[in-house]
Structure formats: C-alpha cells, structure tokens
Amino acid sequence: MTQRFDAVASEWDKGDMRQVIAHKVFGTISSRIALNTTMSIMDFGAGTGLLSFKIAPLVHSMTGVDLASKMLEQLEAKNSAEASVKTVCQDIMTTPLESTFHGIVSSMALHHVEDTKALFTTFHAHLKKEGFVALADLEAEDGTFHSHGNEGVFHFGFEREALRAIMEEVGFDNVRFHHAHTVVKEEGEYPIFVVTAIKRG
C-alpha cells in the first residue's frame, strides 16, 4: 500500500479531482468546526497535504501523519513562512505519538486502514479532552471508485450507521454525518461524507 502511494506521489496533485475533494472537504469541516489559532491538529493520511495546507493557516499547528515517505516529501516541499505542516512518517496505530491534539482531520484515508475500530481507538487516544474528529471518506460504494484497482483498499466506503456504532463504542459522542461532495466518474457517482464527533469526556 505504501509503495503504491510512493509511486504516484509526484503526480498526486495533478488533475482536478483530488483538489476539488480537498476544497469541498475543507469547506465542510470549516463550516462545522470552529477552528482557531490555539488548536493543534493532526491530518491522518495527509499525503501531499492537500487538506493540511488549507487548515494550517487557521490553527496553531498542523501535523501530517502518513506512511508513504514520498507523499510526505511532496508535502514538505510546500512548506512556507505563511503555512507550515510538520510531518510524521509513522504507523501511529502501533507506535503512538507522545503528543495529543485538539482535533484530527482526514480525507480519503480511512478506507485504506483495515481495522477501523483500532483506528478510531487510536484517534481517541491521540485527542485531548473533548477533542474532535472531522473525517472525510466515501459512502459505501460497489468497489469501482478506484479505477486503477483495489490494492490497499480495505473498505469500499462506509455505511454510516456501522461507522457510527464503531465510533460510539470506542468513546465518541455527537457523531454527525455531513455530505461534502459527489465525485462523478464514468463508472458512477461517489458521494463523500465528513463525519464529525467529540471525544467523550
């Protein structure tokens, strides 16, 4: 899976689709969460930073976590005095970070992680008291979204109620789903949600 993203890292930002998804996801997150300059935020599966760099200027610090070092190299090349994102190339599910965050955001990375319950348990452990998650991914699809093949794809999107049950089980409250965008391809239409929730006190 990591090799797959490393191989496409230099091309990742080309074309409109991923830019538009990041733009819509950012719009949905920023309309639901009052981001402010005291917050430390993690972008899980940050990739080249398409979402991270939209949020970074609005918060105190942004940390992009990813397993694909070449994706993070592309991200690091975008750092500037105006917007800067720290990078961590580490599996935080097996090697947690020492710091905790006011919020965790993510775009299109959840479906690449096999054990969703373990992932949300990891998110919970990396949040400060009453920290938030705001996470974008595909609604349940038929496996045709990834037209290049489904290597490294563990979930064909998510059923909202199944995801809500996992989130509530591991300790999140106020779980809410918001429509962010619909990707239209020849193969079909693929709605994307942002799910927001708060770490239970």
Ligand SMILES: C[S@@+](CC[C@H](N)C(=O)[O-])C[C@H]1O[C@@H](n2cnc3c(N)ncnc32)[C@H](O)[C@@H]1O
């Ligand atoms: C579809 S890309 C999305 C990248 C970026 N968020 C965007 O919207 O352009 C998924 C990213 O998740 C990363 N990823 C997958 N599993 C991961 C894991 N367990 N920990 C951290 N990153 C992971 C991949 O390396 C890849 O960069």
